[in-house]
Amino acid sequence: GQQVMQIPQYQHVQEGEDFTTYCNSSTTLSNIQWYKQRPGGHPVFLIQLVKSGEVKKQKRLTFQFGEAKKNSSLHITATQTTDVGTYFCAGIGGSLHSNYQLIWGAGTKLIIKP
Amino acid sequence: ETGVTQTPRHLVMGMTNKKSLKCEQHLGHNAMYWYKQSAKKPLELMFVYSLEERVENNSVPSRFSPECPNSSHLFLHLHTLQPEDSALYLCASSQDLGEGTEAFFGQGTRLTVV
Numbered sequence: 001g002q003q004v005m006q007i008p009q010y011q012h013v014q015e016g017e018d019f020t021t022y023c024n025s026s027t028t029l030s031n032i033q034w035y036k037q038r039p040g041g042h043p044v045f046l047i048q049l050v051k052s053g054e055v056k057k058q059k060r061l062t063f064q065f066g067e068a069k070k071n072s073s074l075h076i077t078a079t080q081t082t083d084v085g086t087y088f089c090a091g092i093g094g095s096l097h098s099n100y101q102l103i104w105g106a107g108t109k110l111i112i113k114p
Numbered sequence: 115e116t117g118v119t120q121t122p123r124h125l126v127m128g129m130t131n132k133k134s135l136k137c138e139q140h141l142g143h144n145a146m147y148w149y150k151q152s153a154k155k156p157l158e159l160m161f162v163y164s165l166e167e168r169v170e171n172n173s174v175p176s177r178f179s180p181e182c183p184n185s186s187h188l189f190l191h192l193h194t195l196q197p198e199d200s201a202l203y204l205c206a207s208s209q210d211l212g213e214g215t216e217a218f219f220g221q222g223t224r225l226t227v228v
Contacts, residue, residue: 004156009154031214033216033217035217041221042204042219042220042221042222043157043204043217043219044219045216045217045218048214048216050214088156088157090157101159101162101170102159102217104156104157104159105156106154106155106156107156
């Protein structure tokens with residue numbers, strides 16, 4: 001079945017350093033969404049990418065969707081303590097079956113070193 | 115506050131107990147979902163309802179039984195659970211099924227089966 005692999009599982013950074021998480025799908029995606037889950041919280045929608053090669057920015061966050069629509073990345077510039085949490089990608093497959101079902105990556109946990 | 119409310123927030127139950135999780139959404143959405151979140155695993159979609167009709171059952175054991183009496187409420191009835199069922203159970207809603215609809219999550223119910 002369709003899978004979305006997300007790496008790394010954890011990333012420890014010093015405050016002020018950059019952070020990147022990557023998602024790769026086994027199949028072409030229709031679109032991809034990104035969510036953030038704070039410790040003890042629930043996933044919160046950040047953004048959706050739809051077009052091949054699309055790049056979107058939200059302040060210090062940059063989201064990219066690959067040309068083949070099989071991979072995506074989230075890059076945070078100059079991390080702050082408020083960025084702590086787990087970042088998930090979730091793709092909707094391009095197949096006809098379950099074209100509404102989000103296929104989730106396992107998440108990347110961002111940890112800020114004291 | 116996401117507009118999706120789950121109760122209880124925490125639940126400890128024995129393997130012979132019967133309990134129910136409740137989810138209510140105040141967003142006027144047409145689709146509702148149950149997810150299971152276990153440590154170090156991707157979010158697992160359990161059930162999908164659209165306009166009160168179940169449209170997806172992802173091979174979930176029969177000890178989990180969903181109910182959707184109306185478009186605002188969703189229940190997950192639990193009976194004779196196993197310790198490996200301990201997890202965070204998240205309810206979500208979206209405007210409709212289909213591409214491009216972001217999911218709004220509740221705070222989740224942390225379930226421990228003893």
